[in-house]
Amino acid sequence: MTPLSSLSSTPRSTLTRKKDRGATDRQALYDVLDEALICHFGLVLGGSPVVLPTGYGRYGDTLYLHGSTGAGNLRAAAEGIDVCVTVTLVDGIVYARSVNNHSMNYRSAVVHGRARLVDDRDEKMRGLHVITDHLAPGSWEHARAVNAKEFASVVVLALDLAEASVKIRAGEPSDEPEDLANDDVWAGVVPVQTTFGAPVPASYLAPGSPLPAHITGRD
């Protein structure tokens, strides 16, 4: 029984490639990675853990992350040290009849590996493309392209999705047999959703500028 929304005990684990479960697992991994907006990127600096929120993008079985060349954490990761990228979607608050069985519905993916600095020009551009597509679908085609100076000032890291695990909790509460008949206590799930609000134009946008379809579609 998992108390409340406890620390999960996800081990470092490789997704099995077995025919019966492999495809399902891998699709579940893709689904979590593709739906979430940010990841939490963990690395070890000076012996201590550091966890930072960051954007990312996926291309097949490669996760791309990026940052400024001035970011020390990113430079450290680019040197090939172990990293952990965790992506979590909260789907609901699980109200049980006992405090102890309260929980959360969620989907999370944990990826372990060594990040690789992307040197190749084409791959680096592809990394930026998928990171942009992830954050703002359609913007790669709509906005001004990356120029040479901007391209040089960005570091792109690649992380293979070979060593990854997915954890999912869904559905109704798990209550103890002794609590099941206690109808004085409400039991169920309050769904949690991430929603996009109405776009807010920048102050310098010309009045009457039309909202492009790739942004309207997100509303």
Add this chain to the structure above:
Amino acid sequence: MTPLSSLSSTPRSTLTRKKDRGATDRQALYDVLDEALICHFGLVLGGSPVVLPTGYGRYGDTLYLHGSTGAGNLRAAAEGIDVCVTVTLVDGIVYARSVNNHSMNYRSAVVHGRARLVDDRDEKMRGLHVITDHLAPGSWEHARAVNAKEFASVVVLALDLAEASVKIRAGEPSDEPEDLANDDVWAGVVPVQTTFGAPVPASYLAPGSPLPAHITGRD
């Protein structure tokens, strides 16, 4: 200029206690911690970083986390190793006129420290109370209390908020001077919100059971 939603370069840093900014910083820290639903908990296991999503609660300047006594990660953290707890709220997708200046609006808190295993019975109960209040306000009073067996099977960790930093990005895009007049490209922010949906009763809830006010209020 920060490219897209880049890896932030938050250093390990202690919130200043300076009169002019300290109060503001601390309140900003509380605000982020109190609003988010989950944190990402980082620790080092076998030399590698591990980042796990988990619930938490705040009591003054102490963060409480908990988990099952069977969770290896938690046992490791309870031994007094360095941990990093990061909490992130995504507030918006920032659409700029250049791909490079796309970004996110967000608020994040990063807390570094050594987690302390909570042995004292009263403090342990307080930890469970604030974790429950954080996840499901009102449930501590409404649902069945933790019994002795459940209490014994839970590990509670405390983390001091002494070494913490907050990063916030808000407002409109930052565009290059050369792009400001390019009205062919939309610029602005698409807000991102976390919302609660209509409560879904458990299958075993008696038909017609009223929805308690502490849950209705969350809808």
